[in-house]
Amino acid sequence: MTDAIDIKPILELRALIKSFGDNHVLKGFNLQLFEGENLVVMGKSGSGKSVMIKCLVGLMEADEGVIRIKGQDITILGQVELDILRTEIGFLFQGSALYDSMTVRENLEFPLRRHKTKLKITESNEELVLEALENVGLADAIDLMPAELSGGMKRRVALARALILKPAIILYDEPTTGLDPITSKEIINLMRTIQKKYKTSSLIITHDVDCARVIADRIILLVDGINYIEGTYQKLIQSEDPKVKAFFKT
Amino acid sequence: MIWLIERNTMKGPALIPSRAESFFNEIGDISYFALRFFREVFTRPFEFRELLRQCYNMGNRSLLLVGVTGFILGLVFTLQSRPTLMEFGAESWMPSMVSISIVREIGPVIIALICAGRIGSGIGAELGSMRVTEQIDAMEVSGTNPFKYLVVTRIVATTLMLPLLIVFGDTVALFGSALVENLKGEVSFTLYFNEVFDALKYSDIIPATIKSFFFGFAIGLVGCYKGYFCSKGTVGVGEASNAAVVYTSMLLFIIDFIAVFVTDIFFEVQ
Numbered sequence: 399m400t401d402a403i404d405i406k407p408i409l410e411l412r413a414l415i416k417s418f419g420d421n422h423v424l425k426g427f428n429l430q431l432f433e434g435e436n437l438v439v440m441g442k443s444g445s446g447k448s449v450m451i452k453c454l455v456g457l458m459e460a461d462e463g464v465i466r467i468k469g470q471d472i473t474i475l476g477q478v479e480l481d482i483l484r485t486e487i488g489f490l491f492q493g494s495a496l497y498d499s500m501t502v503r504e505n506l507e508f509p510l511r512r513h514k515t516k517l518k519i520t521e522s523n524e525e526l527v528l529e530a531l532e533n534v535g536l537a538d539a540i541d542l543m544p545a546e547l548s549g550g551m552k553r554r555v556a557l558a559r560a561l562i563l564k565p566a567i568i569l570y571d572e573p574t575t576g577l578d579p580i581t582s583k584e585i586i587n588l589m590r591t592i593q594k595k596y597k598t599s600s601l602i603i604t605h606d607v608d609c610a611r612v613i614a615d616r617i618i619l620l621v622d623g624i625n626y627i628e629g630t631y632q633k634l635i636q637s638e639d640p641k642v643k644a645f646f647k648t
Numbered sequence: 649m650i651w652l653i654e655r656n657t658m659k660g661p662a663l664i665p666s667r668a669e670s671f672f673n674e675i676g677d678i679s680y681f682a683l684r685f686f687r688e689v690f691t692r693p694f695e696f697r698e699l700l701r702q703c704y705n706m707g708n709r710s711l712l713l714v715g716v717t718g719f720i721l722g723l724v725f726t727l728q729s730r731p732t733l734m735e736f737g738a739e740s741w742m743p744s745m746v747s748i749s750i751v752r753e754i755g756p757v758i759i760a761l762i763c764a765g766r767i768g769s770g771i772g773a774e775l776g777s778m779r780v781t782e783q784i785d786a787m788e789v790s791g792t793n794p795f796k797y798l799v800v801t802r803i804v805a806t807t808l809m810l811p812l813l814i815v816f817g818d819t820v821a822l823f824g825s826a827l828v829e830n831l832k833g834e835v836s837f838t839l840y841f842n843e844v845f846d847a848l849k850y851s852d853i854i855p856a857t858i859k860s861f862f863f864g865f866a867i868g869l870v871g872c873y874k875g876y877f878c879s880k881g882t883v884g885v886g887e888a889s890n891a892a893v894v895y896t897s898m899l900l901f902i903i904d905f906i907a908v909f910v911t912d913i914f915f916e917v918q
Contacts, residue, residue, distance in 0.1 A: 497783055
């Protein structure tokens with residue numbers, strides 16, 4: 399990533415601190431995501447990965463630190479500005495988080511109805527929904543309810559919903575958790591295809607080593623609330639550090 | 649004051665039992681929740697589409713339940729009161745007695761309790777499951793204010809629909825009562841309803857209608873509050889749904905108690 403040093407990061411976390419009472423989850427975490435990059439943050443369960451990603455989109459308030467997305471500090475933005483900035487971010491939730499009272503079509507139309515005019519999108523909702531569903535290979539599921547979909551299909555629809563506004567950044571929270579190995583591979587391939595097609599920058603939170611191996615340009619290992627080590631997959635698997643070794647050898 | 653401000657980070661004075669502390673915390677939180685509702689209900693964007701959907705779900709889909717409850721209420725109330733009134737030779741008072749009781753008190757309270765069970769628990773469970781499955785977070789991340797979309801629309805819908813449901817339930821209850829009088833006392837429907845409209849005054853109808861708006865608001869507020877801040881997975885959803893009904897039922901009686909006092913002052917109930 400030596401080329402990236404001169405480029406401005408599209409997303410940046412600096413000295414992020416977050417505690418829950420006496421439980422200090424993040425103790426000065428730093429991260430920079432560059433344009434077109436796939437950055438993977440790894441760490442064992444309960445290490446604070448999900449807390450970090452929630453602070454990043456404003457779902458949780460960090461105790462201290464700077465969070466910049468496209469150069470804007472989200473900690474000082476008003477609600478309206480934050481909502482506009484959020485249209486630049488797609489978020490794939492661990493459990494898919496599809497609105498279960500709505501059909502697949504309505505799930506995908508939901509962000510469109512709110513932001514289409516503001517973002518000056520000229521295509522019709524129908525075209526955009528179909529395009530997003532074709533990207534994930536689920537155009538036939540357009541009128542199904544989320545309860546009628548399998549786990550893998552739900553994850554694909556959630557990815558289509560995250561993509562519908564064509565965001566610059568996509569955040570993946572444990573994209574392969576709870577899926578069988580074949581479906582996991584399909585989701586990972588889909589993530590790569592989408593990244594190539596839309597030139598998005600991706601921040602992937604996972605503890606799936608296979609996922610990191612396939613998709614990561616760069617990996618940050620989150621241990622004890624800090625970025626313990628950072629580098630390519632090859633660099634990390636060759637590390638002699640016992641904590642790193644323990645993670646990649648399991 | 650320090651205790652109130654820093655209650656999240658420090659324990660209350662030892663003299664205050666923890667149950668009392670959590671009770672007052674809950675009162676404070678629900679008051680803040682209500683305040684936030686009033687702040688957001690008048691600001692753009694207005695979610696009319698979702699509001700209409702909620703009005704349909706809460707109003708139209710409760711009609712059968714409210715209708716059946718009202719009909720049986722009127723029927724049973726008349727059947728039970730008849731022998732006593734006959735003993736005093738006062739069965740001609742039946743329409744006025746039943747109408748005033750149902751319109752002023754029994755109708756609004758019973759129908760509000762029924763709606764607390766159907767609508768309040770439904771809201772608690774729906775929002776609770778949306779919270780634990782991160783649907784509310786997903787809504788927020790997509791740049792939609794979930795409080796406005798989910799909470800404001802539901803509270804407005806219950807506030808608007810409950811008075812209509814109560815008017816409908818009262819009317820059906822009076823039909824139930826008229827049916828008993830027609831079958832047992834050979835009183836025609838026309839005569840019965842003439843007596844009813846003679847007996848009812850604006851001072852019976854207006855306070856009951858105003859009260860029913862507050863009932864609707866309470867059902868929506870508590871259901872939304874319990875669901876919106878639901879935690880602890882699926883157990884939490886069940887608790888939210890259950891607590892929504894229990895708390896709302898208590899609140900309905902408190903509102904009714906206050907409403908009787910206020911009505912007494914403004915409408916001089918005799």
